Amino acid sequence: MDFIKGIFNAVADPRVYFLLMVLALVGLVWKRESIASNAFGYGALGVFTLFFALGGLDPNFRLIITKPDNVPIVGLIFLLVFFVWYSMKQAVVNDRRIAKGEGPEEAAESDRVWVWPDLVYTELISLIVCSIVLIVWSIVLKAPLEQPANRAVTPNPSKAPWYFLGLQEMLVYFDPWLAGVVLPGLIIVGLIAIPYIDTNKKGNGYYTFNERKVEITLFLFGFVVLWCSLIVLGTFLRGPNWNFFGPFEYWDLHKLEALTNVNLSEYFWVRALGQPLPTNYFLRELPGIVLVLLYVGALPVLLSKKLFKTYVDKLGAPRYYVTVFLFLMMMALPIKMLLRWIFNLKYIVGIPEIFFNI
Amino acid sequence: MATETKTIRPQESPATRFWNWLTETQVWKSVFRHERPNTDRNRVLVMLSNIFLHLHPVRIRKSGVKLRYTWCMGGLSFFLFLSLTFTGLLLMFYYRPTLEYAYNDIVGLREHVPLGIMREMHRWGAHAMVITVWLHMFRVFMTGSYKPPREFNWSVGVIMLVLTLLLSFTGYLLPWDQLAIWAITVGSNMARATPFLGHEGPGAALLALGDVKLIHAADDARFALLGGTFVGEGALLRFYVLHCVGLPLGIAVLMAVHFWRVRKDGGISGPM
Numbered sequence A: 001m002d003f004i005k006g007i008f009n010a011v012a013d014p015r016v017y018f019l020l021m022v023l024a025l026v027g028l029v030w031k032r033e034s035i036a037s038n039a040f041g042y043g044a045l046g047v048f049t050l051f052f053a054l055g056g057l058d059p060n061f062r063l064i065i066t067k068p069d070n071v072p073i074v075g076l077i078f079l080l081v082f083f084v085w086y087s088m089k090q091a092v093v094n095d096r097r098i099a100k101g102e103g104p105e106e107a108a109e110s111d112r113v114w115v116w117p118d119l120v121y122t123e124l125i126s127l128i129v130c131s132i133v134l135i136v137w138s139i140v141l142k143a144p145l146e147q148p149a150n151r152a153v154t155p156n157p158s159k160a161p162w163y164f165l166g167l168q169e170m171l172v173y174f175d176p177w178l179a180g181v182v183l184p185g186l187i188i189v190g191l192i193a194i195p196y197i198d199t200n201k202k203g204n205g206y207y208t209f210n211e212r213k214v215e216i217t218l219f220l221f222g223f224v225v226l227w228c229s230l231i232v233l234g235t236f237l238r239g240p241n242w243n244f245f246g247p248f249e250y251w252d253l254h255k256l257e258a259l260t261n262v263n264l265s266e267y268f269w270v271r272a273l274g275q276p277l278p279t280n281y282f283l284r285e286l287p288g289i290v291l292v293l294l295y296v297g298a299l300p301v302l303l304s305k306k307l308f309k310t311y312v313d314k315l316g317a318p319r320y321y322v323t324v325f326l327f328l329m330m331m332a333l334p335i336k337m338l339l340r341w342i343f344n345l346k347y348i349v350g351i352p353e354i355f356f357n358i
Numbered sequence B: 001m002a003t004e005t006k007t008i009r010p011q012e013s014p015a016t017r018f019w020n021w022l023t024e025t026q027v028w029k030s031v032f033r034h035e036r037p038n039t040d041r042n043r044v045l046v047m048l049s050n051i052f053l054h055l056h057p058v059r060i061r062k063s064g065v066k067l068r069y070t071w072c073m074g075g076l077s078f079f080l081f082l083s084l085t086f087t088g089l090l091l092m093f094y095y096r097p098t099l100e101y102a103y104n105d106i107v108g109l110r111e112h113v114p115l116g117i118m119r120e121m122h123r124w125g126a127h128a129m130v131i132t133v134w135l136h137m138f139r140v141f142m143t144g145s146y147k148p149p150r151e152f153n154w155s156v157g158v159i160m161l162v163l164t165l166l167l168s169f170t171g172y173l174l175p176w177d178q179l180a181i182w183a184i185t186v187g188s189n190m191a192r193a194t195p196f197l198g199h200e201g202p203g204a205a206l207l208a209l210g211d212v213k214l215i216h217a218a219d220d221a222r223f224a225l226l227g228g229t230f231v232g233e234g235a236l237l238r239f240y241v242l243h244c245v246g247l248p249l250g251i252a253v254l255m256a257v258h259f260w261r262v263r264k265d266g267g268i269s270g271p272m
C-alpha cells in the first residue's frame, strides 16, 4: 500500500502532473473514437470513484479532500471528467453521422415542441433535484468557521478561495502583476474575443469535433489543463509555504525545497560571457527584454509567414494578430513552467527595482 | 342527477374534481387568464400571459429541451442565483458587517438558529453556482453556440462569469474568520501589483509629479478595493455592500439581457 501511495505522491509532482494532464488531453483528442463509448465512460467513473474511496482510507488524503471548502472541488473533478467525456462522445457520434451524410443528431431533432409542458416540466424537475441535492449537502456538511480574524496570525498556507487557486499557482512562475492582474485580464478579454476571432462557420449549434478541431483542442487546453487542473493542483497538492505535497503526504511545516533559481541575466552575462552583471539594469536585462519583444512582436509575424499561413488567409491580418497574441499569452504559462523545470530559470526579465519581472 | 354525472365521467378522482372546480373559480380565473393548458391554443396563452413563463418562447426546437444538449447548466445557474438571493436575504436579517459583530453573528447563526442550514445553503449554493456557470460556458463552447448570431450573448455571459466569481469572492470575507481574511488578503494583494495603479506595480513609479509619488500604498488599486491598506473594517463594509447590493444588481440586469438575447437570437441554438 505504501508503495502505491508513493507512486501517486511521485506522479502528483507538479512537473509529472502537468505532463500527464497534457498527455490526457492529447489522448482524449487523438483516441476520441475509442473513448467515446459508454464502457470507457463507466470505466473512468469507476476508476475515479475507486481512487477517492480507497484514498479516503489514508488520513492525510482524507484530511485534504474532506476540508469543507474542498468538497466542491472533488465534485468539480467528477463533473468535469464526466462532461468532457460526454461532450466528446456526442461530438464523435455526430461526426460519424456527418461523415455518413446524415447530419448531426440535433438536426434530426429540429422539429419544434411545446414549451408547455415539455420544457417547463424539465425545468421543474431539474429545480427539484437541484434543491434536494443542495439541502442534503447543507445538512450533511457544515459550513466552515475558523478562529476569529486575527491579523497577527498568518495561517500557513494562506490560500485564496479555491476558484482562484489556478491563479495562485501561477504565482510560482510569474510575479503578481502578471499572474494576478495582466494574465487574468487577458483571460477575460480572450474569452470575450472568442466569437469575434473564430470565423469557422461550421459547428454552430451541435456537438462536433472534426469540424472544429483546433478551436476545441485549444479551449480544452486552456479550460481543462490550465485553469481547472491547476486549481486541483493548488487545492490538493500545495501545502505550507506553497510547497508541493503528494496526496498521501503529511503537510510538514518544515519541508524544505531547495530554491536555486537563476535569472536569465545571470545565465547570459556571468555564465555565458564570464563577466560581472552590468550595473545599469536596462543593459543587464537587455537579453531578456529582446527575447520578450521577439516573442510578442516578431514571433507572430514569423509564424504568419510559415506555420500559421493558412490562418492569416482564413482570418485576415487583424483577427490573426489578435488570435496569435492571445494564443502566445496563453502559452506563456507552460513555456515559463518548462523553463523553470528544465533550466531553473527564475526571471527572463528581472528588474525588481521597478517591479518589472517577467 | 348525481349518479348521472358519475356515469359520464366515472374515472375522475376527488382530486381531479377539486382541481376542475378550483380552476373555474373567479379567484383563479382572475389570476390565470386562460384555460388549463391542454389544448394548443391554451399552451400558447399560458406562455404569453404569464410574466415568468414569457421569458420562454411558445415552441422550441426539440434538441433544445433535451438535457443531452444543454445539460440544463444555464438554467441551474439561474436557479442557484435565485436560491442564493433568497438565502442571502435571510442571512442579512442576522448579520451585521462590523468588526464587533460580524464573527459573532455567524457563530450565533450556527448555534442559536434552530435547524439553521441557511448559511450552508448559501455557501454550498455559491460554490455550486461557480461550477455550473463554468460547465454552462463549456457546453456553450462545445456546441459552438457562441457563433453568429450569438456572439454578444457570449460576451454578456463572460461578464456574468466574472461577476459570479466576484460575488463569491466578496462573500468569502463576510464570516470574518481566519479563513476569510487571509483568503481575501492573498487575493487582494494582487491589486498591489497592478501596472501603473498599484504601488508595487511596474510603471507606478513613473506616475509622479517631480518628487511626489502619485501612487502609494494609501491610494492605489488595492486601497480602492479594500478601503484601507489592509483587510480591515473598510474592506468588510465595501465587500458587504458590493456583495449584497452592487454585484447582485449588476448580474440581475445582465441576466435579463442574457435571457432576452437567448430568445432574440433565435432561441437555444441548433443546426441551421
Ligand code: HEM
Pocket: B070, B072, B073, B074, B075, B077, B078, B081, B133, B136, B137, B140, B143, B145, B146, B150, B153, B154, B155, B156, B157, B158, B160, B161, B164, B255, B258, B262, B267, B268, B269, B270
Ligand atoms: C450567471 C450565469 C449565467 C446564467 C444564469 C445563464 C443562463 C443561461 C440560460 C438559462 C440559457 C439557456 C440555455 C441553457 O440553459 O443552456 C443560456 C444560454 C446561453 N448562455 Fe448563459 N448563463 C450564464 C452565464 C453564461 C456564460 C459564462 C456564458 C459564456 C461565456 C454564457 C453564454 C451563453 C450563450 C452563448 C447562450 C446561448 C446558447 C444557445 O443558444 O445554445 N452564459 N444562459
